[in-house]
Amino acid sequence: MKVHLRKKKLKSGKTSLYIEYYKGHKTTAEGKIKHLREFEYLELYLTTNPTKVSEKKKNKEQLELAEQILAIRKASIYQGKYKIQNNSKGRTSFLDFYEEKKEERYQTKGNYDNWDAAQKHLENYCPNHISFNEVDIDFIKGFKKYLDTVAVTKSNKNLSQNTKHTYFNKFKAAMRAAFEEGYLKENLIAKVKGFAMGESKREYLTSDELKRLAKTPCNIQVFKDAFLFSALTGIRWSDIHKLTWSEVRDEGIDKSDNEIFRIVFKQKKTEGMEYLYISKQARRLLGKRSEPKDRVFTNLRYSAYMNLQLLRWCMAAGISKHITFHSARHTNAVLLLENGADIYTVSKRLGHKEIRTTEIYAKIIDKKMKEAANLVPKLDLDILETAV
Numbered sequence: 001m002k003v004h005l006r007k008k009k010l011k012s013g014k015t016s017l018y019i020e021y022y023k024g025h026k027t028t029a030e031g032k033i034k035h036l037r038e039f040e041y042l043e044l045y046l047t048t049n050p051t052k053v054s055e056k057k058k059n060k061e062q063l064e065l066a067e068q069i070l071a072i073r074k075a076s077i078y079q080g081k082y083k084i085q086n087n088s089k090g091r092t093s094f095l096d097f098y099e100e101k102k103e104e105r106y107q108t109k110g111n112y113d114n115w116d117a118a119q120k121h122l123e124n125y126c127p128n129h130i131s132f133n134e135v136d137i138d139f140i141k142g143f144k145k146y147l148d149t150v151a152v153t154k155s156n157k158n159l160s161q162n163t164k165h166t167y168f169n170k171f172k173a174a175m176r177a178a179f180e181e182g183y184l185k186e187n188l189i190a191k192v193k194g195f196a197m198g199e200s201k202r203e204y205l206t207s208d209e210l211k212r213l214a215k216t217p218c219n220i221q222v223f224k225d226a227f228l229f230s231a232l233t234g235i236r237w238s239d240i241h242k243l244t245w246s247e248v249r250d251e252g253i254d255k256s257d258n259e260i261f262r263i264v265f266k267q268k269k270t271e272g273m274e275y276l277y278i279s280k281q282a283r284r285l286l287g288k289r290s291e292p293k294d295r296v297f298t299n300l301r302y303s304a305y306m307n308l309q310l311l312r313w314c315m316a317a318g319i320s321k322h323i324t325f326h327s328a329r330h331t332n333a334v335l336l337l338e339n340g341a342d343i344y345t346v347s348k349r350l351g352h353k354e355i356r357t358t359e360i361y362a363k364i365i366d367k368k369m370k371e372a373a374n375l376v377p378k379l380d381l382d383i384l385e386t387a388v
Contacts, residue, residue, distance in 0.1 A: 006020045019073055094132060101173070118171060263275075
């Protein structure tokens with residue numbers, strides 16, 4: 001495409017300024033050559049054959065403005081607006097570009113880790129020499145198929161639905177950025193549907209199970225205290241592990257003679273500040289106050305051995321569910337909703353950025369309510385059967 005500033009003399013005696021976009025030519029069925037042009041009229045006018053100083057000054061201003069608009073239009077072409085690709089950018093390696101986009105996200109650790117994990121699969125799928133000039137719909141569909149049928153985890157298992165969704169989304173983000181920055185002439189990724197987000201199972205403990213677990217001895221007391229503390233507060237493992245006494249606030253007595261306890265900390269995952277009130281029994285699990293910089297849960301580790309001890313502890317309590325430390329957080333959310341807390345409050349306590357993240361727990365409660373409808377015993381009633 002060629003872009004030019006043109007002039008057209010009008011019957012009024014003025015000269016109109018406009019931009020011509022020349023898109024080449026094609027041969028018609030009759031064998032004639034048809035030139036493909038589009039025009040943008042700028043509504044800027046010159047005085048034809050100016051004689052006055054004011055007219056010449058005005059003409060100069062109008063021409064300068066038209067030239068500035070022309071420069072903007074040419075820049076937009078390189079950004080892909082008219083499906084024109086910057087040739088030098090088109091020769092850029094796709095994997096090098098992805099690496100650059102990944103490093104831009106280094107400060108957001110969770111997101112960076114997902115970009116990094118997706119990159120490993122991209123490197124397995126995509127040859128190093130592939131440039132943007134070679135990226136097309138088949139390339140995109142091929143990577144999606146690779147994630148769906150070939151890619152495996154470190155333990156040689158197929159990727160879960162949510163993992164495929166996450167990795168392909170990072171790929172999509174890179175492709176969109178490539179289009180916006182002029183590496184691609186067309187927004188190809190918009191033509192390929194991604195993976196649907198699957199609903200992962202969130203294992204949790206019922207109120208009775210949590211009470212049984214609390215009464216059951218555990219081989220590692222600090223781990224037991226930390227798990228129960230998470231179940232009572234909803235705090236993540238990462239934040240419990242780094243919790244220091246400077247973040248634990250014993251704030252005295254309120255007007256109703258209730259003791260007030262609060263934790264003020266920065267979430268490791270989201271880096272958001274949290275001001276979380278906790279119950280008296282949750283505070284008791286923390287034990288005796290120590291130095292401000294000291295960890296609350298000393299010698300707390302999370303490993304395969306700890307996971308094994310957690311499962312043994314649950315089995316000793318008569319719980320056969322596959323419980324992980326994160327299940328304590330799920331337990332807190334479900335118990336809060338079951339006992340009347342509104343979803344907004346639960347969302348704030350869990351530190352969720354979006355309410356939809358919390359809504360999955362509301363679905364769990366709704367499902368349990370439906371199941372409860374059939375828990376009542378069947379009665380031998382002498383009632384005429386009717387279709388329902």
